[in-house]
Amino acid sequence: MGGILVYVFLLLLTLVSYIVRRREKKDAHQTFKLPPGSMGWPYIGETLQLYSQDPKVFFASKQKRYGEIFKTHILGCPCVMLASPEAARFVLVTQAHLFKPTYPKSKEHLIGPSALFFHQGDYxxxxxxxVQGSLSLDVIRNLTPHISGAASSTLDSWDGGRVINTFQELKKFSFEVGILAIFGHLESHYREELKKNYSIVDKGYNSFPTNIPGFPYRKAMEARKRLSKILGQIICERKEKRLLERDLLGCLLNSKDEKGEVLTDDQIADNIIGVLFAAQDTTASAMTWIVKYLHDHPKLLEDVKAEQEAILKLNDEENRPLSWSQTRSMTHSQKVVLESLRMASIISFTFREAVADVEYKGYLIPKGWKVMPLFRNIHHSPEYFSDPQKFDPSRFEVAPKPNTFMPFGSGVHACPGNELAKLEMLIMIHHLVTKFRWEVVGSQTGTQYGPFPVPMHGLPARFWKESSTARVAALSN
Known part of the structure; x- marks a missing residue:
């Protein structure tokens, strides 16, 4: 009998505790209201509205109607969207522990679950x-001549006036730079196998995750397995050589945690593929926009060309290659890069997920809801950038206000390769404007998203190498 009473008492205690917790949670929800906005249709929410138009139009219309914080429902998830610098800092910096990175499982499977941008905390x-150590300024300065050689070789392959897809060609260049940063000098057969299989993974990354033979996602998963095998061979060879290289692979192989444990081969492979993914499309997109903006602004092109030709003339006279210190002195070209990043806003927004109920400015962000800081809206706000739709590199003669310019994200999940990306862009600008002329083919307006914004059709263009006679004449003027 006593045992039954104890059981009943524990059952009642558990029930009372549950009711109290429910009431406390209900009270918290009543204290703070959800942000304004529309959740759209059941399940599909406002996904169709978002993807049937330019995303920036969707976001701007919402912001105009509801303000800088609003709710919506896209891709099967309730979301809170934030369009102010203060809100972005709240989510990405000051209260980052309350918001975890979140990606669809299909994408995690393709890149690898151990890739750093799927995690938070100690790991x-x-x-x-x-990754930061392998991409530090001291390390990437030594990559300058190698990146310069890759840029020159890439552009030479465009010569002749045939129409090329600029974005797709620049993806090839970014891939080569990624290989340099990860492996240093890699044997050609490994590089070609990585390129072939990564290309298949890349094509399936944004496809519908149908694991049926013949579909892009299934092909991508099969290519991902081959990538693991190739990377396993490279890792095994590097271990046998016991080299203390400062490239990414060397940093990953030589790392030990506080318990003396090393990373597994799968963890290393996942992070290599993650860095390749992060380094390719975004940087190639930005460089494609730079090519377009320079083409569309002839006076600006003249100024950039004058800056770069002065560097080229000095190097020709002293018979030396482009140097790291010279890339740091390209003040006009650097402003073109920054303004291109602002205008294009390659990363339009980022996904986070609330790990607990969070209060922000009197509004409730419920646990489990997606949270999206809208970088593009901030970059294109007249409150922070005058005449924001005008391409004007001179605006960066003065540093932007804090948290208003975030082309590489912010906080603990900001892109660790941002300096490498900017170096890559400056080197490409140098070789492009000093050695080539080009024209864009077809319509020069429009943007497509896949998922990153690029000029329509990847910016079809023709490129011609300037004759050596014309270049010498230009340099002597």
Whole structure:
């Protein structure tokens, strides 16, 4: 009898505790209201409205109607969207522990679940330090002549006036730079196998995750398995050589945590593929926009060309290659890069997920809801950038207000390769404007998203190499 009474007492205690917790949670929800906005249709929400038009039009119309914080429902998820610098800092910096990175499982499977940008906490910080170390200024300065050689070789392949897809060609260049940063000098047969299989993974990354033979996602998953095998061979060879290289692979292989444990081969492979993914499309998109903006602004092109030809003339006279210090002195070209990043806003927004109920400015962000800081809206706000739709590199003669310019994200999940990306862009600008002329083919307006914004059709263009006679004449003027 006593046992039954104890059981009943524990059952009642559990029930009362549950009711109290429910009431406390209900009270919290009543204290703070959800942000204004529309959740759209059941399940599909406002996904069709978002993807049937330019995303920036969708976001701007919402912001105009509801303000800088509003709710919606897209891709099967309730979301809170934030369009102010303060809100972006809240989510990405000051209260980052309350918001975890979130990606669809299909994308995690393709890149690899151990990639650093799928994590937070100690593992994330460890991997981030390793990636940052391999992409530090001291390391990438030594990559300058190699990136310069890759840029020159890439552009030479465009010569002749045939129409090329600029974005797709620049993806090839970015891939080569990624290989340099990860492996240093890699044997050609490994590089070609990685390129072939990564291309298949890339094509399936944004496809519908149908695991049926013949579909892009299934092909991508099969190519991902082959990538793991290739990377396993490269890792095994590097281990046997016991080299203390400062490239990414070397940093990953030589790392030990506080317990003396090393990373597994799968963890290393996942992070290599993650860095390749992060380094390719975004940087190629930005460079494609730079090519377009320079084409569309002849006076600006003249100024950039004058800056770069002065550097080329000096190097020709002294018979030396482009140097790291010279890329740091390209003040006009650097402003073109920054303004291109602002205008194009390659990363339009980022996904986070609330790990607890969060209060922000009197509004409730419920646990489990997606949270999206809208970088593009901030970059294109007249409150922070005058005449924001005008391409004007001179605006960067003065540093932007804090948290208003975030082309590489912000906080603990900001892109650790931002300096490498900017170096890549400056080197490409140098070789492009000093050695080539080009024209865009067809319509020069419009943007397509796949998922990153690029000029319509990848910016079809023709390129011609300037004759050596014309270049010498230009340099002597």
């Amino acid at each position: 994330h910080m460890r991997l981030r330090k390793l």
